[in-house]
Structure formats: C-alpha cells, structure tokens
Amino acid sequence: MGSVSMSSLVYFICCISLVSGMVEPRCIERERDALLRLKNGFVDPYGLLSSWSDHTSSQDCCLWRGVGCSNRTGHVTMLDLHGYFSDDLDAVVKLSGDINSSLLDLNHLSYLDLSFNSFTRIPAFVGSLSKLRHLNLSAIYFEVPDVPSQLGNLSNLMLLDLSYSPVVVDNIEWLYKLSSLEYINFNAVDLSESSNVLENMITRFPSLVELHLGSCLIPISSASSSNLFSRTNFSKVLSVIDLSSNDLPSSMIYPWLFNFSNSLTDINLSFNELNDTISEAFGSFTSLQKLDLTNNSLAGSIMTSFGNFSSLKLLYLGSNNLKQDLLSFFHILEPAQKSLQVLDLSSNELFGSLPDFTNFIALKELHLEDNEMKGTFPERFERVSNLVILDLADNQITGLLPDLSAVSSLQELYFERNRLRGSLADKIMPLFELQMLGASANLLNGTISEIHLSNLSNLVYLDLAYNFLVFDIDPDWSPTFSLDVMSFSSCKLGPSFPIWLQSQKNFSILDISDTQINDSVPDWFWDQLTPNLRYLNLSYNQIHGIIPDLMYGNYPFIDLRSNNFYGLVPLFPSTTKILVLRDNMFSGSISFLCSLIEIFRLDLSINQLSGELPDCWMNLTGLYYLNLESNSISGKIPTSMGSLLFMAMLSLRSNKLTGELPSSLKNCTMLVLLDVGENSLSGRIPAWIGTSLTLLRALSLTSSGFHGAIPKSLCRLSSLQILDLSVNNLSGTIPTCIGNFKGMTNETIAYPFFGQTGLGLARTRLTNINRDTYPFEAFLQWKGRKLAYSNTLGLATTLDLSSNNLNGSIPVDITNLTGLVALNLSRNNLSSQIPQDIGSLRWLDFLDLSRNHLDGGIPTSLSELTNFGFLDLSYNNLSGRIPTSTQLQSFNASSYTGNPALCGLPLLNTCPGDSVPRNPTPTVESDDIRYQDKFITRGFFICLSIGLASGFWGFFGALILSNSWRRTYMKFLEHVTDWIYVKIAVNYNRLLRRS
Incomplete structure (x- = not known):
C-alpha cells in the first residue's frame, strides 16, 4: 500500500512538473x-x-x-x-x-x-x-x-537603427566599440562632421551583414584605396550596402566596393556622382539580386559582364545618360530571364524599337518611360502574365494599341505622350486588376461607354486627356470604382455636365477642361468636394452660373478660366496654392484675396472686377505670379505690394489705376515681367526699375501717362527682351546705351522666354499635380493689332518707343540688337538718318519708323533682310532711290508715301537717270493717230453692243432655260468660292503663325 502510494506520488509530481513546463509563465x-x-x-x-x-x-x-x-x-x-x-x-x-x-x-x-x-x-x-x-x-x-x-x-x-531621426552625431567613436553589430541603419543621419566614416564602417565590423548610410552627407574621404585595402578585417558576409544620396564620386566608391564581390547581394548607389560608363567590375558580383544606380551621370551602354547576373531580381538604372539600343540591352540580360522582376531604365537615351520582353517570365515591373524608343508594341504578351506595372510614357512609340488581354495581371499601365492610335475602349475591358491607367496625349479615338468601364472596379487613377475620345455614358450609370485622379482634358464629355461624376465622392484631382461642356454645374458637384481636393480644372468650356463658396481642399490648385461664370468671386480655402479665374464675368471687389495666405499663382484677368487694390500684400509673401489685367480696378497701387519679394510676374494692365509707381516695388527684385500699361498712371519712369529690377525680361509701360526722359538706368536691364514705352508723353533723346540690351541679341533669341511651371502637361504623373503649363504672357502691338504672346514670347523680342515726343537721332548702337524681331519708333520727332547698318538686324519682321523727320536715303543694308513682314517708312523726309530687293519692292507704296524725294518702285515717280521709263509713251506722228482713230466709228460701237448682248443672253439665257446647265454652273461657282476661301484661310494662318 505504501509502495503504491509512493509511486503514485512520484507520478503525480512528474505530471505536475511536465504541465508546469507547458504553462506560459506569468510576468x-x-x-x-x-x-x-x-x-x-x-x-x-x-x-x-x-x-x-x-x-x-x-x-x-x-x-x-x-x-x-x-x-x-x-x-x-x-x-x-x-x-x-x-x-x-x-x-x-x-x-x-x-x-x-x-x-x-x-x-x-x-x-x-x-x-x-x-x-x-x-x-x-x-x-x-x-x-x-x-x-x-x-x-x-x-x-x-x-x-x-x-x-x-x-x-x-x-x-x-537610428535612421530618419533628427539626431546629431558629432563624434561617432562610440559606435566602433560595438564590434558585434550585424545591422547598421543610419539613413538620413547627418554624419558630415565625422571623418573617415565610410572607411571605418566597412573595416570595424567583421560580422556586418547590412550597412545603410543613405543621405548621410558623408564627407568625401582623402584616404587612398591602398590604405583601405591594407585593412584585414573586412566583413566576409556583407550582403546589403546602401550609400544612396551622398553625392559620392566613383573614385571613392569603386576601389573598396569590389572587395565584396563574393558576398554582396544588394547594392544601392543611387543619387551619387558616378560618371562615365558603368564599371566592368560590376560583372564580378555573381550573387547580386538588387542593383540600384538611379540618378547618377552614367553614360554609354551597360557592359556585357551584366550577363553574369543570373540571380538578378531588381535592376534600377533610371535617370542616367545611358545610350544604347534597347534590343541589345535585353539581349545582355538574357541570363536573368527567369529571375528579373523589376527593370527600371527610365529617363535615359535608349533608342530602337520596343523589344519583345515576353521572355522575361518573372517580370513584374518594367519602366521604360522618357527615352527615345520608336516602333510598335511587341505582338504578343502571352508569357508575361505576372506583369503588374508597365510604363512606356514619353517615347515615340507608334502604331495601333495592342491587345493587352493576356496581361490581365496589370495593375498600372502608362503610355502617355506617345503616338499610339486606335480604339482604347476594347483594350482596357479585360484588365480587371487595373488600378492606374495613363493614356494621355496620344492619337486614340473612338467612344467610351459604361460597358467598357464596368469591369474596372479597382480603378483609382484614370488619365485619358489630349486624345480624340468621346464619352457616351448613361446618366443613370453608377460606376463600381471610386477614382482618386480623373483627367479627361480635350476629350468630349459635353454638352451636358457628366452626371456619372456624382458617384465619385473621394477624388483629389479632376481635370475636365476643354471637354465641350455647355451647361451649369449641378449643386451636388460643389457639395461633394472634400478636404482631399488638390486639383480642380474646369477651364475652356462654356460652363455658366454662379459659384458658391468653395472652402474645401488640401492646398488646392483651382483653374476655372475661359468659361461664363459670373457673380461675385466666391471664397476659396486659405491654403489655396493656385487660383486661375481668367476670362470669365466675375464682378465685385478683390478683397477676398487677402485670405489666400498660401497663394502662389493668382490670375483674375479679363473679368469685370472693380474697386481698389487691397492693402494686404504683406500677408501674401509667397506670391509668384499675379495677373489682374483687363478689369476695372481703380485707385493707387499700394506700397505693400513691395512685400512680394518672390514675385516674378506682375501684370496690372488695362485697368483704371492712378498715381505713380510706388518705390516699394524696387524690393521685388525677382520680377521677370512687369506690365502696368493702359492705365492712368502719372509721373516719370522711375530710375530704380533699371537699378533694382535687374532680372526683367519684359517691361511694358504703354499708354500710362508717363512723361519726361527715358532713364538711362534702363540700359542696365541686360536681360530685357521686350520694352514697350509707347503712347506716353516721353521726351528727350533715345539713350545711346540702348545697345546694352543683350536679351535682344541673337545670342538669346533661340531660348524660351520663361520657364513654364505650374498646373500642366509635364513628364510627371498627375499625382504630382504638374498638369498644365501656365506660361507668362505679354501683349504686343503687332502689325496694327494687339496680340497676346505666351509660348512664343521668347521669339518676339521687341522694342517699341512709338507715339511719344522723342527727338534727336536713332542711336547707332541700336544695330547691336541683332535679335530684334520688332522695332517701332514711329510717331516721334526723330531726325537725321536711319543707321546705315540697320540691316544687321537680320531677324526683323516688323519695322515702323513712320511719321518722324528722318532724312537721307534708305540704307542699302535693308535690302539684305529676308524676314520682313511689315515695313513702314512713310511721312519722313527720306530721299533717293528705294534700294532694289525682293522684300522692299514687295510692300505697298503706302510704306513709302509722304517722302516726296523718294523714287523707284513701288512708287510711281521714277528716279533721275532711269534708262527705260516705267510706262513708255507711244511716239507716233499725228497722221498715224488719226489713222488709228478711223477704226473707232459709230458702227464699231453698234457692233460691240450687239455682240455683248448676244454673248450675255446666249450664256445666261441657257442657264435660265436648262436646269442641268444651271446646276452644273452653280457647282462650278461653289468650287471656285471654296478654293478662294481655302487659299485665303491658309495664307491668313501663315501670317498669324509668323506673328
């Protein structure tokens, strides 16, 4: 009994011990x-x-x-x-x-x-x-x-891991005591004050497997590679190294990097200063799975040694200067056909046709955007069923958009800004997994209905802008997708406002500009705008009505220009970055803009706004572009406008402003364009314009009531391309230093006027909101018309001093402005001769020196100009023969009239010594004249009358009596009329393009 009890007790204790070992302990x-x-x-x-x-x-x-x-x-x-x-x-x-x-x-x-x-x-x-x-x-x-x-x-x-923490590491010696470290991540930690960081990191940690030093501001070491290789305690297991975004040169990276060729599997050297060609030594990294050389200065082509990468999964070579036939590139990478998953070759100079990449059966992402590829798509996609992202944007790919149904795994597809044509609708229907589609700026056509979009339930990004697509969608259709980005610019959505948008309640970007909408905006549309709104573009339609206050948006860009909106300008979020209401019928004051404390670009031009300029500009110091032209704004320009220190464009043209230009504007030293023309300003042209606004490239003070002399300080504006001081009361002489305008020389004529930034068609995804170029604009008086110039402004170098009281001679230095396209000095009191070398202005298309007191002959150098489109030398005291040339004789006589002493074609008065009269008079005797007159008898007139009557009624009588003859004749007249109309239209458009 006792022995049983003892054994039972032992068994019980063992069970308890076993169970207690299985029970999770309490803390x-x-x-x-x-x-x-x-x-x-x-x-x-x-x-x-x-x-x-x-x-x-x-x-x-x-x-x-x-x-x-x-x-x-x-x-x-x-x-x-x-x-x-x-x-x-x-x-x-x-x-x-x-x-x-x-x-x-x-x-x-x-x-x-x-x-x-x-x-x-x-x-x-x-x-x-x-x-x-x-x-x-x-x-x-x-x-x-x-x-x-x-x-x-x-x-x-x-x-x-100290990565992405804003810590200060002045002394890193403590780190080197941690000899057991296998993983170090100091990404974005400032190590600029630590010497020999890179050398110590790779020699002090023999067990190191991963080293991350991206964006550390690593100082460029002076240690030689021989000193580095003399160390013996290199890690034998270093597998991952990240030195991205440090601006390190090749000479600092390559010597020691290749000492790890047997172990490294992941190398990130992106955003450094690697230059020349890709080192052949990379081919020794036979175990490499990821290589990132993005955004360096690598040129040439990849080495054949890249063919050793049989295990390569991720290859990033984007944003370099690689120049190679794409077919040979893919051929070198053939050993990685079964392993390569991501290939990024974007933003290089790769050329040739798009190769058949379907042999890369593991490929998930292919980025070939922004290269120089031509040709068409490969014919088949059967073997790339794993492809998730395909980006071919910004190339020159042509032909029909292929059948992509075999790539049903696609989630992102981009081919913007190519030359693909054909129908899109049937090509996107099978792509059930599609989340992002960028197809803008191609030659796609056809109709898109709800049937084509109904299966795309995962779609969040849709950019079909700048094609020839027509949307025919049932108003009652409710999409299964919820879009974040929608861009349909230049497609046909109208004339009614698209009702199906009512289901899209979470979008942040919407562009339906130039979509032929002629309707009012439904109330539900304004009501569904959310705080997520970043970009809204309804421009270039015929949308009408009153806009309610729009107080939603995440630093939004809003463009409503060129519509028929009216009423008071609504309130917008205080964080609005860009607001364009140009060319509508808004009225009332502009005091609302005082609340736009984050505004970057503001365009309220061509409306019916009135009242005075508000005095709150000191609160809008981020303003870069301000256009208030063509309104009825009155009063003086407030001095607080001088607080806009970063403003590059200011146009107050065509308003009712009075007073002088405030001297505080001299603080706006970043100004590139200043236009206050067509106002009622007074005073002299301030000298500080030339001394303070030295970056000006366009200055227009036309029709503004300025008087006095032209300040010589304006000659300091060496970048000036447009100067318009016309229709004022300026007096004195034209400054002889006018030849200092280097912006008007042929050295700059080929360059664009301004960098185009802002809302527009750029080589970026719409998620970055660089959607629509919004260039600076200036008005020029050109061939009798006031025209707005924007994209071509860089070619319209202009000097206009017309309609003033200037006297003296035309400075000879004006012939230094060899890039001038338009020169207008008309309606002044200029005297003396036209500079003899004026023909050196070889780009001149417009020259008006009329209504002055110029004398002497027309310089023969003018006959050498071949670009002339307009010439007016009338009403001067010019004399002598008009030089002979194809251009000068092609103008009407009105170009030379009012100069009594001028002679030669196209004028009727001949020059002395001309050997052959222009219209020789018959030299016959009087008897011969009488002999000729004998034929002009009464019978001659009777016969002539009978002949004319017979011919008239013989032709038109037949037309009246014969229907078939009449129809044939009317068709002939229509054909002739159409031919004349086309000829006139073509030539008129040619003239417009030249202007």
Missing part, C-alpha cells in the same frame, strides 16, 4: 511595476498602452501590448512600442514624453523598439541595458537630438 511583479512606471512617463493620447494595467484581470504583463517574455524564465525580454500611421485618423499614432529610468529594471531586455514616436531625448542609461541585442530608435523626434556615447557600452548589440 515577474518587479518588472510589471517597472513597466507601469515607464508608462506613467509617456503621453499616450491614442491609448497605445491601454492594456498596461494593474487590475486583477490584466496583471500578467506578458500579455500586454508590445511586451514579450521568456517562456522559460518569465523575464521581459522584448519591448516593441513603435508608433504607426493610421489611415482612419490621418495621423501618426505615437507616444511622447520621457523614457523613464525604470527601464533599467528590465535587465533581461534584449529587444527594444521605440520607433515612430516623440521623446525628449535618448537617455544615457539605455547604454546600461547590457543584454540588449536589438535597438530601434528610427523615425523618432527628439527634443534634445544628442546621441549619448554610453550606447557604446552595448557590447552585445547586433542591430542598431
């Missing part, structure tokens, strides 16, 4: 208390640590969020308190405050992750956690950014 009370004290030091607005409690039901700290314990001892060994971004809250869910010293009571801690939070500082006592092997302090905002050197005491540390 140690001392460590639980330490965690609670740690929690009390944090600010936790989102309840990240809500499970940390001393209540009976939750006393086991091993079950708390982010806490991990040893299954054997129950000690806390892991603490993961990282923050994260919440889509629901649109914010980072994080902790803040102080890290309590109670952390030291967790003396078995081996894993600590505090990333994505905000703390006061990295406490020095962290260096006392002697068993710590994993320390992640990435993406933490520290109020005190110092990194304590005590971290060098963590001798067991294997992983250290």
Whole structure:
C-alpha cells in the first residue's frame, strides 16, 4: 500500500512538473511595476498602452501590448512600442514624453523598439541595458537630438537603427566599440562632421551583414584605396550596402566596393556622382539580386559582364545618360530571364524599337518611360502574365494599341505622350486588376461607354486627356470604382455636365477642361468636394452660373478660366496654392484675396472686377505670379505690394489705376515681367526699375501717362527682351546705351522666354499635380493689332518707343540688337538718318519708323533682310532711290508715301537717270493717230453692243432655260468660292503663325 502510494506520488509530481513546463509563465511583479512606471512617463493620447494595467484581470504583463517574455524564465525580454500611421485618423499614432529610468529594471531586455514616436531625448542609461541585442530608435523626434556615447557600452548589440531621426552625431567613436553589430541603419543621419566614416564602417565590423548610410552627407574621404585595402578585417558576409544620396564620386566608391564581390547581394548607389560608363567590375558580383544606380551621370551602354547576373531580381538604372539600343540591352540580360522582376531604365537615351520582353517570365515591373524608343508594341504578351506595372510614357512609340488581354495581371499601365492610335475602349475591358491607367496625349479615338468601364472596379487613377475620345455614358450609370485622379482634358464629355461624376465622392484631382461642356454645374458637384481636393480644372468650356463658396481642399490648385461664370468671386480655402479665374464675368471687389495666405499663382484677368487694390500684400509673401489685367480696378497701387519679394510676374494692365509707381516695388527684385500699361498712371519712369529690377525680361509701360526722359538706368536691364514705352508723353533723346540690351541679341533669341511651371502637361504623373503649363504672357502691338504672346514670347523680342515726343537721332548702337524681331519708333520727332547698318538686324519682321523727320536715303543694308513682314517708312523726309530687293519692292507704296524725294518702285515717280521709263509713251506722228482713230466709228460701237448682248443672253439665257446647265454652273461657282476661301484661310494662318 505504501509502495503504491509512493509511486503514485512520484507520478503525480512528474505530471505536475511536465504541465508546469507547458504553462506560459506569468510576468515577474518587479518588472510589471517597472513597466507601469515607464508608462506613467509617456503621453499616450491614442491609448497605445491601454492594456498596461494593474487590475486583477490584466496583471500578467506578458500579455500586454508590445511586451514579450521568456517562456522559460518569465523575464521581459522584448519591448516593441513603435508608433504607426493610421489611415482612419490621418495621423501618426505615437507616444511622447520621457523614457523613464525604470527601464533599467528590465535587465533581461534584449529587444527594444521605440520607433515612430516623440521623446525628449535618448537617455544615457539605455547604454546600461547590457543584454540588449536589438535597438530601434528610427523615425523618432527628439527634443534634445544628442546621441549619448554610453550606447557604446552595448557590447552585445547586433542591430542598431537610428535612421530618419533628427539626431546629431558629432563624434561617432562610440559606435566602433560595438564590434558585434550585424545591422547598421543610419539613413538620413547627418554624419558630415565625422571623418573617415565610410572607411571605418566597412573595416570595424567583421560580422556586418547590412550597412545603410543613405543621405548621410558623408564627407568625401582623402584616404587612398591602398590604405583601405591594407585593412584585414573586412566583413566576409556583407550582403546589403546602401550609400544612396551622398553625392559620392566613383573614385571613392569603386576601389573598396569590389572587395565584396563574393558576398554582396544588394547594392544601392543611387543619387551619387558616378560618371562615365558603368564599371566592368560590376560583372564580378555573381550573387547580386538588387542593383540600384538611379540618378547618377552614367553614360554609354551597360557592359556585357551584366550577363553574369543570373540571380538578378531588381535592376534600377533610371535617370542616367545611358545610350544604347534597347534590343541589345535585353539581349545582355538574357541570363536573368527567369529571375528579373523589376527593370527600371527610365529617363535615359535608349533608342530602337520596343523589344519583345515576353521572355522575361518573372517580370513584374518594367519602366521604360522618357527615352527615345520608336516602333510598335511587341505582338504578343502571352508569357508575361505576372506583369503588374508597365510604363512606356514619353517615347515615340507608334502604331495601333495592342491587345493587352493576356496581361490581365496589370495593375498600372502608362503610355502617355506617345503616338499610339486606335480604339482604347476594347483594350482596357479585360484588365480587371487595373488600378492606374495613363493614356494621355496620344492619337486614340473612338467612344467610351459604361460597358467598357464596368469591369474596372479597382480603378483609382484614370488619365485619358489630349486624345480624340468621346464619352457616351448613361446618366443613370453608377460606376463600381471610386477614382482618386480623373483627367479627361480635350476629350468630349459635353454638352451636358457628366452626371456619372456624382458617384465619385473621394477624388483629389479632376481635370475636365476643354471637354465641350455647355451647361451649369449641378449643386451636388460643389457639395461633394472634400478636404482631399488638390486639383480642380474646369477651364475652356462654356460652363455658366454662379459659384458658391468653395472652402474645401488640401492646398488646392483651382483653374476655372475661359468659361461664363459670373457673380461675385466666391471664397476659396486659405491654403489655396493656385487660383486661375481668367476670362470669365466675375464682378465685385478683390478683397477676398487677402485670405489666400498660401497663394502662389493668382490670375483674375479679363473679368469685370472693380474697386481698389487691397492693402494686404504683406500677408501674401509667397506670391509668384499675379495677373489682374483687363478689369476695372481703380485707385493707387499700394506700397505693400513691395512685400512680394518672390514675385516674378506682375501684370496690372488695362485697368483704371492712378498715381505713380510706388518705390516699394524696387524690393521685388525677382520680377521677370512687369506690365502696368493702359492705365492712368502719372509721373516719370522711375530710375530704380533699371537699378533694382535687374532680372526683367519684359517691361511694358504703354499708354500710362508717363512723361519726361527715358532713364538711362534702363540700359542696365541686360536681360530685357521686350520694352514697350509707347503712347506716353516721353521726351528727350533715345539713350545711346540702348545697345546694352543683350536679351535682344541673337545670342538669346533661340531660348524660351520663361520657364513654364505650374498646373500642366509635364513628364510627371498627375499625382504630382504638374498638369498644365501656365506660361507668362505679354501683349504686343503687332502689325496694327494687339496680340497676346505666351509660348512664343521668347521669339518676339521687341522694342517699341512709338507715339511719344522723342527727338534727336536713332542711336547707332541700336544695330547691336541683332535679335530684334520688332522695332517701332514711329510717331516721334526723330531726325537725321536711319543707321546705315540697320540691316544687321537680320531677324526683323516688323519695322515702323513712320511719321518722324528722318532724312537721307534708305540704307542699302535693308535690302539684305529676308524676314520682313511689315515695313513702314512713310511721312519722313527720306530721299533717293528705294534700294532694289525682293522684300522692299514687295510692300505697298503706302510704306513709302509722304517722302516726296523718294523714287523707284513701288512708287510711281521714277528716279533721275532711269534708262527705260516705267510706262513708255507711244511716239507716233499725228497722221498715224488719226489713222488709228478711223477704226473707232459709230458702227464699231453698234457692233460691240450687239455682240455683248448676244454673248450675255446666249450664256445666261441657257442657264435660265436648262436646269442641268444651271446646276452644273452653280457647282462650278461653289468650287471656285471654296478654293478662294481655302487659299485665303491658309495664307491668313501663315501670317498669324509668323506673328
């Protein structure tokens, strides 16, 4: 009985021991208390640590969020308190405050992750956690950014991550004590004050597997490669290295990099200064799986040694200067056909036809955008069923858009700005997984209906702009997709406002400009705009009605120009970046703009706005482009406008402004275009324009009431391409220094007038909102008409001083302006002769020197000009023969009239010494004349009358009596009329293009 009891007891104890070994241990009370004290030091607005409690039901700290314990001892060994971004809250869910010293009571801690939070500082006592092997302090905002050197005491540390934390590392010597490190991530940590960083990083850690030093501002080392190779403790297992965005030269990277050719699998050298050709030595990295050389200055072609990459998965060579036939490129990479998943060759100079890439059966992403490819698509896609992203934008690919149904896995497809034609509708129907489609600026045509879009339930990005597509969608259709980006510019959506847009309630970008809409905007459209709105373009339609206040948007760009909107200008979000209301019928004051504190570009031109300019410009200091022309704005220009220090374009043209130009405008030293013409300003032209606004390339003060002399300081505007001081009361002489306008020389005529920035068609995805070029614009008086010039403004170099009271002679230095296209000095009191070398202005298309007191002959050098489209030398005192040339004789006599002493064609008066009269008079005797007159008798007139009557009624009588003859004749007249109309239209358009 006793023996049985003893055996039973032993069996019971063994069972208890076995069960207790399987039961998860509870945490140690001392460590639980330490965690609670740690929690009390944090600010936790989102309840990240809500499970940390001393209540009976939750006393086991091993079950708390982010806490991990040893299954054997129950000690806390892991603490993961990282923050994260919440889509629901649109914010980072994080902790803040102080890290309590109670952390030291967790003396078995081996894993600590505090990333994505905000703390006061990295406490020095962290260096006392002697068993710590994993320390992640990435993406933490520290109020005190110092990194304590005590971290060098963590001798067991294997992983250290300080990436993307704004910390200061003045002395990095403490790091080199951590010889056990296998993973180092210092991405975006400023190491510019630490010497020999790169050399020490690769020689002090023999067990290092991953090294991340991207965007660290690594100082360029003077250490020689021989010194580097003399070190013996290189890591033999270094697999991943990231030196991106450091501007390091080839000479600093290549010598030591190739010492790791046997181990490296992942190399990131993007955004550095690697130049010349890609090093042949890369071919020795036979185990390479990822190579990123994006955005360097690499030229030429890839080496044949790239064919050694049989395990290559990711290859990024975008944004370089590679120039190679794409077919040969793919041929070199053939050994990686079964492994290559991502290939990025974007923004290079690759040429040739688009090759058949279907042999790369593992390919998921192919980026070939922004190259010089021609030819058509490959005919088949059967073997690339894994392809997820295909980007061929910005090439010259032609032909029909192929059948893509075999690539049903496509999620992103881009082929913007090519020359593809054909129907799009049937090609996109089978792409059920498609999320993003960029097809703008091609030659696509056909009709798109709800049938073609009904299967695209995953679609979030749709850009079909600048094609010949017609949308014929049932108004009652409710799409299954919810689009974030919609662009249909220049397609046909109208005439009614597209009702199906009512279902799209979450878009941030919408462009339906120039879509033939002739309708009002439904109220539901304005009501569904959300705070996510970033870009709204309804321009170039015939949309009418009153716009309600639009107070939603995330720094939005709003373009409503060239419609028929009327009423008061509505309120817009204070964070609006670009607002274009040009060419509508808005009325009222413009005081609303004082609330647009983030405005960058503002265009309210060609409306019916009135009142005075508000005096709040000191609050709009980010304004770059301001156009208020062609309104009825009155009063003086406020001095606060001088606060716009970054403004490059200011046009107040054609208003009712009075007073003088405020001297505060001299603070606007970034101005490139200044136009205050057609106002009622007064005073003299300020001299500070020439001394302060030295970047000006266009200055127009026409019809503004200025008087006095032209300031000589204007000659300092060496970049000036357009100067219009016409129709004022200016007096004195033309400054002789006028030849200093280097912007009017042929050295600059081939260059664009302004960099075009803003809302427009650019080589970027619509998500970046670089959607529509919005160039600067100026008005020029050209061949009797006032024309607006924008994209061609760089070619319209103009000097117009007409309709003033200027006297003296035309400065000889004006012939230095060899890039001038238009020169107008008419309606002044200029005297003396036309400069003899005026023919050196070889680009002249427009020359008007009329109504002055010029004398002497017309310079023979004018006969050498071949681009003339307009010439007026009338009403001067010119004399002598008009030089003979094809151009000068082609003008009407009115170009030379009012110069009595001029002679020669096209004038009727001949020059002395002409050997053959223009219209020789018959020299016959009187008897011969009488003999000729004998034929002109009464009978002659009777016969002539009978003949005319017979001919008239013989032809028109037949037309009256014969229907078939009449129809044939009318068709003949229509044909002749059409032919004349076409000829007139073609020649008129040619003249417009020349202007």
